[in-house]
Amino acid sequence: xxxxxxxxxxxxxxxxxxxxxxxxxxxxxxxxxxxxxxxxxxxxxxxxxxxxxxxxxxxxxxxxxxxxxxxxxxxxxxxxxxxxxxxxxxxxxxxxxxxxxxxxxxxxxxxxxxxxxxxxxxxxxxxxxxxxxxxxxxxxxxxxxxxxxxxxxxxxxxxxxxxxxxxxxxxxxxxxxxxxxxxxxxxxxxxxxxxxxxxxxxxxxxxxxxxxxxxxxxxxxxxxxxxxxxxxxxxxx
Amino acid sequence: xxxxxxxxxxxxxxxxxxxxxxxxxxxxxxxxxxxxxxxxxxxxxxxxxxxxxxxxxxxxxxxxxxxxxxxxxxxxxxxxxxxxxxxxxxxxxxxxxxxxxxxxxxxxxxxxxxxxxxxxxxxxxxxxxxxxxxxxxxxxxxxxxxxxxxxxxxxxxxxxxxxxxxxxxxxxxxxxxxxxxxxxxxxxxxxxxxxxxxxxxxxxxxxxxxxxxxxxxxxxxxxxxxxxxxxxxxxxxxxxxxxxxxxxxxxxxxxxxxxxxxxxxxxxxxxxxxxxxxxxxxxxxxxxxxxxxxxxxxxxxxxxxxxxxxxxxxxxxxxxxxxxxxxxxxxxxxxxxxxxxxxxxxxxxxxxxxxxxxxxxxxxxxxxxxxxxxxxxxxxxxxxxxxxxxxxxxxxxxxxxxxxxxxxxxxxxxxxxxxxxxxxxxxxxxxxxxxxxxxxxxxxxxxxxxxxxx
Numbered sequence: 001x002x003x004x005x006x007x008x009x010x011x012x013x014x015x016x017x018x019x020x021x022x023x024x025x026x027x028x029x030x031x032x033x034x035x036x037x038x039x040x041x042x043x044x045x046x047x048x049x050x051x052x053x054x055x056x057x058x059x060x061x062x063x064x065x066x067x068x069x070x071x072x073x074x075x076x077x078x079x080x081x082x083x084x085x086x087x088x089x090x091x092x093x094x095x096x097x098x099x100x101x102x103x104x105x106x107x108x109x110x111x112x113x114x115x116x117x118x119x120x121x122x123x124x125x126x127x128x129x130x131x132x133x134x135x136x137x138x139x140x141x142x143x144x145x146x147x148x149x150x151x152x153x154x155x156x157x158x159x160x161x162x163x164x165x166x167x168x169x170x171x172x173x174x175x176x177x178x179x180x181x182x183x184x185x186x187x188x189x190x191x192x193x194x195x196x197x198x199x200x201x202x203x204x205x206x207x208x209x210x211x212x213x214x215x216x217x218x219x220x221x222x223x224x225x226x227x228x229x230x231x232x233x234x235x236x237x
Numbered sequence: 238x239x240x241x242x243x244x245x246x247x248x249x250x251x252x253x254x255x256x257x258x259x260x261x262x263x264x265x266x267x268x269x270x271x272x273x274x275x276x277x278x279x280x281x282x283x284x285x286x287x288x289x290x291x292x293x294x295x296x297x298x299x300x301x302x303x304x305x306x307x308x309x310x311x312x313x314x315x316x317x318x319x320x321x322x323x324x325x326x327x328x329x330x331x332x333x334x335x336x337x338x339x340x341x342x343x344x345x346x347x348x349x350x351x352x353x354x355x356x357x358x359x360x361x362x363x364x365x366x367x368x369x370x371x372x373x374x375x376x377x378x379x380x381x382x383x384x385x386x387x388x389x390x391x392x393x394x395x396x397x398x399x400x401x402x403x404x405x406x407x408x409x410x411x412x413x414x415x416x417x418x419x420x421x422x423x424x425x426x427x428x429x430x431x432x433x434x435x436x437x438x439x440x441x442x443x444x445x446x447x448x449x450x451x452x453x454x455x456x457x458x459x460x461x462x463x464x465x466x467x468x469x470x471x472x473x474x475x476x477x478x479x480x481x482x483x484x485x486x487x488x489x490x491x492x493x494x495x496x497x498x499x500x501x502x503x504x505x506x507x508x509x510x511x512x513x514x515x516x517x518x519x520x521x522x523x524x525x526x527x528x529x530x531x532x533x534x535x536x537x538x539x540x541x542x543x544x545x546x547x548x549x550x551x552x553x554x555x556x557x558x559x560x561x562x563x564x565x566x567x568x569x570x571x572x573x574x575x576x577x578x579x580x581x582x583x584x585x586x587x588x589x590x591x592x593x594x595x596x597x598x599x600x601x602x603x604x605x606x607x608x609x610x611x612x613x614x615x616x617x618x619x620x621x622x623x624x625x626x627x628x629x630x631x632x633x634x635x636x637x638x639x640x641x642x643x644x645x646x647x648x649x650x651x652x653x654x655x656x657x658x659x660x661x662x663x664x665x666x667x668x669x670x671x672x673x674x675x676x677x678x679x680x681x682x683x684x685x686x687x688x689x690x691x
């Protein structure tokens with residue numbers, strides 16, 4: 001190797017040493033790079049919450065404390081005791097449903113859950129059941145009639161003032177305003193759609209009416225001392 | 238000083254001595270020429286990030302002064318989301334605005350990061366970092382890297398910092414009192430490098446994607462997340478459920494880099510990229526714009542709207558429904574439509590007779606294949622993107638040469654002046670029969686980082 005070449009090699013080595021020293025000798029020779037970050041992207045879900053108000057009572061919310069699945073067992077529309085008798089009269093309660101969430105559900109449905117024949121707990125086979133009981137101070141009486149087939153139910157939607165019924169009937173389902181009743185034993189167990197849905201902050205108002213059977217004379221005694229149960233579930237999704 | 242460094246410095250000294258001390262001792266005769274005036278100038282490697290038609294976010298003017306801009310705008314800010322609602326997307330255009338070709342181009346889930354919001358002076362004691370926009374949870378013991386220009390300093394977090402916290406308590410690394418090794422002005426980057434590995438932290442909580450309960454409702458007056466009692470955020474459940482897709486569309490060529498249908502699935506990678514190069518994205522709210530007459534052979538399904546919010550690949554099962562009647566068709570070979578496609582007035586299908594009564598205009602049209610793929614997808618999630626594709630596991634983005642085909646051996650992945658376009662989107666799946674109430678009123682926050690190398 002010539003002296004000139006040797007000199008060049010040594011100069012090159014010096015340069016390499018200089019660069020390496022400047023970089024700290026770690027072996028990490030950084031190259032050019034550039035980087036951008038799209039920071040703070042957010043993906044936010046809305047909510048579906050159903051409120052259930054009977055008459056002028058406080059609203060019952062599906063999200064109330066103690067309910068960890070957005071399902072709430074709200075109070076009875078027709079609370080005991082209701083000492084009815086076969087006189088053909090009716091008993092009406094008002095119910096207001098509102099979606100207090102932020103999402104518009106695809107459907108508003110209702111149905112009657114299945115109850116056991118022995119009591120009011122769910123999981124049975126009937127949408128309406130009854131049991132015999134002995135009113136306070138009364139002598140026991142075991143009627144043989146089925147009040148679920150004798151009691152009629154009607155669900156009619158109204159305007160906010162409960163003065164003007166909507167053109168259709170929720171139950172018995174029909175295109176015209178309600179004009180009849182259907183027995184409790186025929187309540188739908190499969191979800192039935194109430195057209196129009198339940199948009200947020202747009203309450204819907206219903207009157208739920210029970211009709212007692214008209215008197216059938218001596219046969220009326222078959223319904224004495226019987227306690228009747230049925231549930232109504234309202235659902236949005 | 239390392240042994241290597243000592244050796245190299247020795248070589249440098251030897252070369253200098255040789256040059257200056259021995260130059261005239263080799264020969265009595267000599268000749269010499271010089272080529273003066275040589276020059277060399279470095280090129281540049283910079284990039285821009287544009288969301289939809291918004292302004293450019295540049296690396297060159299980043300407050301961190303190190304060609305890293307951690308504060309480009311959010312591409313997706315979506316509220317009031319429900320399962321099964323149309324996917325939402327943003328178009329992100331990445332351009333190499335420098336003069337040098339980038340041999341590597343990659344995308345990954347950001348580390349937990351923020352920018353410094355109060356300057357630190359060299360030589361001063363440092364016990365905490367004041368930050369803005371902390372993205373993700375910092376766990377006690379995490380490694381926190383502060384960077385500005387050529388200066389960096391590594392700290393250790395001494396306490397948990399959960400968004401929207403604006404302070405990270407720190408000490409030196411190794412543990413001890415910390416003194417600033419340089420001036421770090423507002424805008425310097427703050428990165429939790431431990432968040433990429435979750436080492437020493439509480440696993441999934443310490444990721445870039447994190448969940449909170451919403452504090453404002455999706456619509457005025459409605460229930461918000463903090464009103465609910467069935468939506469706990471432990472484990473970032475929405476991050477673990479929300480599906481992400483990164484769909485390239487550069488020059489009309491498609492490639493699904495992440496999402497349902499991508500071969501880069503973190504859990505169950507597909508055998509290969511689909512020929513269409515399309516991520517599976519359900520089309521939502523599409524109806525027929527004309528009658529499908531019974532009897533009669535159908536070769537295309539007229540649809541409205543004509544701007545798709547999902548994708549349709551050839552071979553997908555297209556279900557038309559009117560009342561209780563349904564008819565299933567197969568998308569034809571030409572039916573490769575991507576979300577955002579405009580002017581799509583019909584979906585070609587393989588010739589098929591309508592076997593049920595006539596379907597009127599307004600019948601719903603669903604891409605069952607795409608819907609099933611995404612509604613049953615539990616892997617292409619934000620959480621999996623974060624854990625499988627962080628800075629040390631990036632998704633490399635070689636150039637797409639045809640829809641569904643990328644050239645993995647290309648020497649240049651983002652040429653200077655070139656740009657590549659991506660649709661980045663999210664979808665909340667609606668798995669059949671699964672209650673997802675626990676995801677109501679939650680908000681996931683996450684970042685996406687784009688990176689090029691020389």
